[in-house]
Amino acid sequence: MSLLTISIVIPVYNGGASFRECLASLTLSRRPADEVIVVSDGDTDGSWQVAEAFGTKVFRLQRPGGPAQARNIGAQAAQGDIVFFIDADVTLHPNTLDLVEQQFRQHPQLDALIGSYDDAPGANNFLSQYKNLFHHYTHQVSSEIASTFWGACGAIRRSVFLQVGGFDETYRKPCIEDIELGYRLTRAGYSIALCKEIQVKHLKQWEPLSLIKAEIFYRALPWTTLILRERCANADLNLSHSNRFSVVFAFALIGSVAASGLYPWLLAIALGLSLGLLVMNAEIYRFFYRKRGLLFALQVIPWHWFYFLYGGAAFAYGTLIHIISRVYSSKPVGRLGCF
Template sequence: MQSFPQKKFRDKNLLDSSELAKSTLTISLIVPVLNGGENFRQCLQSLSNVAEKLLEIIVIDDGSTDDSGKLAAELGAQVITFPSPGGPARARNKGAEVAQGEILFFIDADVTLTVETIANLITAFSHSPTLDALIGSYDDSPGSPNFLSQYKNLFHHYTHQTSSEEASTFWGACGAVRREAFWAVGGFDEGYRYPSVEDIELGYRLKRGRYHIKLDKTVQVKHLKHWRVGSLLRAEIFYRAIPWTELLWRDRQFSNDLNLKNSSRLSLILTYLLVFCLIGGWWWSILWLFALLISFALLLLNLPLYRFFLQKRGILFTFGVIPWHWLYFFYGGIAFVIGTIRYHLYHKRKIH
């Protein structure tokens, strides 16, 4: 593994008065990490370039067995260590407990940011005193070069860049919230022991409390994660889609935004109709004609997304995206059914 530059984070008391004068906001950056490896090294290096604009950098080592915590400490970050993993919700809450900044800025350990990330964050909160929380976006240059990582992270970028600026939830990979608002709703739910929808759940409670959350498309970070088929499907289905479905039923937050846009819901229905027609065509060949028509409808419905991939990565890449995108709707539907059943079974148990 490559050595890391030994550049120290500047102490908050050593900030120049001219730098402090640029903004009255104080920002505590909070990073949970569990065996961060090379991605975390790159994350820390990016933080060293923006440390002078932050009040403090707090790293929570959530039971790592590698040198993640030690490396962060050597570079001057404040490090809190747990002896065993307990999940990013617990880690982020612990970081927020010791944070002194007015703004709590949460990022994941596998992202990097730039000076522009912090500058745009400061601008957003400075220009809008009524803004309570903000989420950003992945950039359009994912760190891992393999197809699946490029597809997934670019899809995430597109989703955020084309969604409403009036956000309906929160995002822990790149999300900032005023400290008072964060603790007013109780912080992250530590019942989530693994990376899941603890950030979305926090966002729903912020919205219920009538706090204002904005999606700022200029606040961008680079995602370095290397996705493989198994890790992607496991995360998408078991750690996101199923628990998110249970949240949707609990809070009735079926908003037309982000991954829940009406076009996505219609695409999900069409995907299942397509599967039915492809299978049924072995008995009634006329259904294969319907399958062709449904495929055409799916292409038209998602044409803006495919045009985006065409512009970013070319025609061959886009042809590879289409089956993966339709598979996304297919397993999303399965996860919704499982999550719905789980929610209602749990709800019935609570009643009785």
């Protein structure tokens, strides 16, 4: 059996303590990486020196250009058959690389794969636990045939990556450059698998403002632009049919409550909509109950409904801008929110 080599590529910008944990986890891997490439994206905290101390191959950029550019630089320099992209704020499990290699060996036709966050996030505050567990749940219940890529835990044959042109470097922030790459891969006929047993631990600590900013400006708005441009809204991951119906129910609930002062009977409608949201999302609330208990699950519900509201509002706004752009200009709509 021929040797299958794996190159890990990590973009980093001021990685701090999480980046040290990330690199330390690589030394505990049962299957060592054939090379580790760190691309220092104009960091100012000495992350590149930390990477050098761990013996990685380091490329330093003088100014931040975004993770898309950094990953491309790392992949172009890589020597491995497989390029495994991870973020600077995740840690690998001891068996992660074993499982990556196993998938590509057992499935020679496989072009790329993505994994999942595990169910034990590194940060302990409620919002970090909720967000990272939500991400874990979404990947664990989704189809194993994926249409998007994922830069935090995603592996791809280097030849395929170079053939499709890598990540789109016009995305200058941690945005949806991985999702866009996945769409291009799928459109070109390449296969992407969601391998649920391949997991990494996310160390990021989310706070209310950082979470909402990231989800609206770096996810929802640019993703809306991409969906409308590509005319592709597969019922995959966060775009499931239940999520779409939940957005409608959440807005109808807010409208019913707001108008109930004039029409008190709307409170009955609001109650029905609330029950509908609970039923449609009962499985995820049971998941949080099993993982963190009743009090945590009850705390999740308002945040989850708020997620439907701001996600739906961002999609509506992005769609409106797209329509206006199409009406008043022959030029395609630009990307929203990720510069």
